[in-house]
Amino acid sequence: MAEQREVVIARWPGPGPVTEGGPAGLLAAYHLATEAEKGAPVGAAAGLPGRYRAEVLDPRAAFAGDVVLVASSGETAVGCVVVTAADGERSEVKRLWTDPAFRGRRVASGLIEAALAHCAERGVGWVRLSVWDWRAGAIALYERLGFTVTEPWDERDRLVCMERTV
Template sequence: MTDQREVVIVRWPGQSPSAAAGPAALLASYHLRTEAEKGAAVADVDGLPDRYRAEILDPGTAFADAVVLVALSGDTAVGCLVVTAPVGGRSEVKRLWTDPAFRGRGIASGLVGAALAHAAEIGVSTVRLSVWKWRAGAIALYERLGFTVVPSWDARDQLVCMERAV
């Protein structure tokens, strides 16, 4: 049985010492799953590319100019999302991940909603994101939340680029 406690979304790092680990474990799960989906499965974090390992080992440095949102169930981090600092009136949503045991509860929608609210607070006009084309559920979520597919700004094959006005 999964935990049915209320989930709250906070900016990381937060005030709770028990949530100090914040997004590290979630980012590890995200990157390990993504590498497996790309056909490049690795056994553990040590096998990830340096740039992804750096996010996991020190998210505070990796996302120093960004806002990291964490969904908490009690003191347990169950979801995360990164909103980059604005450039030219745009921010980007990255690393949306919900612990599989907590999916289906609106956590991802809540994280994206909090990201959009943050973007509006800081005067961003557009939020964009990229998602692997095989993540049909994520694409459907983004479409339900008003994102539309736009021409790609990233040369990686199989990446879908989306954006929406704030």
């Protein structure tokens, strides 16, 4: 049986060693998968729409003011989530992604729990997110973690908006 390393979640960039790939590789995988699911596959990050390409090329600049949490196994980044800076008493979580090889190991739920704890520490009262309706597993995860469907703030077709108190 292969050794399963502990998965650790930390704020990125952090004081420890830089994880291999960091959030850039995870964000690229997230956006490439999303574009393929939308029916507009692209072969590489260079083919992503500009807004998403910018996140992959320079996550530090793209998420300046936000918090990026990265799950690592050893020195390899295996999951990430972005927590936006609070807008009043509300933050948003986005870009939740887990390397497919690490799914089923509570990486995604650990990232969301860490995001909620971060929000609670900062006095944020509500957290919201949006998810494509075809991502049934993600929706089920969010519901298990207390998120409920709410009125949409983003009118893109097939996008489900959810929120919960912290």
